Amino acid sequence: MLERKVEAFFEKRQFSIKNQGILVGVSGGPDSLALLHFLWSQKDKWNLQIWVAHVDHMFRGEESEEEALFVKRFCENRKIPFEMTQIDIPAHMEKSGLSSQVAARECRYAFFQEVMDKNKLSYLALGHHGDDQIETILMRLTRGSTGKARAGIPFSRKFHNGVLVRPFLCLNREEIEEYCRLHQLEPRRDPSNEKDVYSRNRFRKYMLPFLRKENPQVHEQFQRFSEELERDEAFLIQLTEERLESVITEKTSTRISIDIEAFNLMPLPLQRRGIQLILNYLYKVRPASLSAIHIEKIFFILKSPHPSGTLDFPSGLKVVRSYQECYFQFHTHKNQTSYKLEVNEPGEVILPNGDILTLEILRDDVVKNMTPTQHLLYMEEDVLPMIIRTRKNGDRMTIKGMNGTKKLKNLFIDEKVPIHKRNGWPVVTDRNDQIIWVPGLKKSNLYTVHDCEASQRIILLTYISNDLLGGTAKHEK
Template sequence: MLEAKVAAFLNHNSYSFKNKKMVVGVSGGPDSLALLHFLWGQRKTYHFSIVAAHVDHMFRGQESFEDALFVKSFCHQNNIPFEMARIDVPELSKKTKKSSQIAAREARYGFYKNIMEKYNYPYLVLGHHGDDQVETILMRLTRGSSGTARAGIPFKRTFGSGFLLRPFLGITKTDIESYCHRHHLQPRIDPSNEKGVYSRNRFRKVVLPFLKSENQNVHEHFQRFSEELNQDEIFLQELTVQKMNTVMTIRKKGKITIDNNRFLEMPLPLQRRGIHLILNYLYNEKPASLSALHTDQILSLVKHPHPSAALDLPSGLKVIKSYDFLSFQFELMTVENYYFELKEPGVVVLPSGTMIKMVVTDQCEMDLNTCCLLLDADQFVFPIKIRTRRMGDRMTLKGMSGTKKLKDIFIDGKIPIQDRDSWPVITDGNDNILWLPGLKKSSFEGIKHPASHYILLTYQK
């Protein structure tokens, strides 16, 4: 009996309908009609409230409108509050360039959210059943889904400001049809459910009967697989978040950078989930073409022996490896060349937000790191020039003879390719390169004899 199986399923999930306020999505088909009738029959026992919500997607003209009138009539006869909307999904699909199925789902779920808010009911209940679960898991495995997507349909998940529930996941389509027959329900049948053009229908008509011929209770095993995979995934996701917090060096809108070496110290299952976390963060809406293959390509990029490499992902996301770092970003910012001059003490703010500050001091005894440069003011040729690099730039390095190309200095310093064109280059009035802030100083720094005053340049990030 359907009632006993649903009660056992809810008990297994430690869930009760007692005192709940629920919106029930009803198409008029067997699954949703049985769900509405079942809940209507249980409402006094568990003291809960329901309202039925129906969407006419306008795919089948008068026929689909009659589905809506059927559900409305059923609710009126049984004194069930009823809400409906007619949404021109074919037109919506054209405007948004989304598939008819995706456009219909978004329209339907959007309406459900509105009804939940209107009634202040925090639960949405839908009629997906055990056969749907089998089909969904097989379809997702077939197309290469990963993570929790492989677990199929969850019994409960967050939805809007409340939750979405599916109490029929423990029963089969046959259980529902028997329930409808026993209670003399005459649901509407959508003819599109018989069309082989939809992949779900092909799984339903071909694959599912074969599995049921092997084991009539196959849906129970798939449901157990779904629950165990979800539980394992929740645990692994928590571990992944903890590890990724120690690996990410940059996290901002449109860009994430990770430390390759620390990332590779993570176990492989956490590496895969770490990549999924990054993609979920960066993509507002994941492209349908994104698959497990892309995860494998990213992992190969991380392990690639060459210090520099790149990978293009769907929707313009780029993955760039540069030495010990891997960056995920949507667009490589075009760097505008800049040029500033300092003729007296002051501060120059660079486009990146970093600053070069100049002061005059009579102190030469100080700790000078790569973010500071001290020059003899008496020997210095003004102005101080702050610019981006140019083709063929070379500089003398402190403590070394001869000159070295800036390109080679950047390579030696493992500076990411995307950062080199915006790196500040400091020169004197004769265009002698004095300093690459935070990286290298030239031989021009050095106090050969005491001077009356000095120029101190500092680089502030």
């Protein structure tokens, strides 16, 4: 029985929402609708005051409105107070440069806070479940996340002036669907949940069936892993903070210096977390293009016999080693230096401005929707090694869908690229210095994939930047 499972899940964590006012975020999908129904059916037993918030993200026009009406009616029929808002996420994306998922989440959470404040509620319940947990952890491991992020979705955490809780993390998708059938709930289905273009959907479709076959209760193992890792991480971070105090020799909001000898004496797990803490402190918001290879490079200069070394990080952060001191500092003249780098093989290349170009070799059926920061190319003889460089006098390129060639200078003008950004703007060429791509702006005709057979090898280039291209988010849902 689902009720007993959830109750046991709460008890084991000595967590209770009894006698509380709770806001439930309801999209109208199976997970949050089942959660609302479940909490509502427990409301007398647990003495709960329930509120519902729904956000219409305006992604799907009339269908979105219909979803909102559905949730509203569901609440009215049960006399549950309901609040909703319509937020133009596509407009917010355009303004903020955020991906659709991140922009939607940001707006949703802001609305939840507003409703909680207005009604003096201290709990927020969301419908994430055990299969979401598995997908999240596997996606993050695959992507190379570090630290606490690998623990996936927390069961509870501080949220605004209250607590966010996810009562359904102890259940899998099937159990929730079964609950919906049993109580004749008729949730709305979001068709984008089926699309292979989202990496979460691919994990759901291809990984989960296999794992469930190996162990039908696999979500419980992932949940245990998540909670253990979260606790281990919190402990290690605390140790790291304590040790870092004796390693840091200077600290302002834009600069941190460390003593290398003292740093190298810390145990390795604390060294790794120490670097993360320093970067988190300086960046405030972690840039999307900061990756594991940046961190590896820091270790390289800290352990190197050479007494000096400099690294360029996203958003103009410089990491400089000078004898026994290493400092991390922001500098103002970023993105201006010219450079030329060769890209020979699959992997990531860090550019002098801290941005990253990744090259992957795939088959055509994997990636369908290209963003302006991604490019798909035929894997032909002349293409590798590619060059990524800054502009040169006289640069010209063909443009996908146009005849003739165009001066790069005119492209910058037409695309309204500010003058101060032009000298540092990336240009990708083939081995013969023919321009293939100007990330974020235009793709050329050269090597561009139009249609290709399923087994053909192709190259996927992804340009990951924080400021040059107005903040590109690497990962979708």
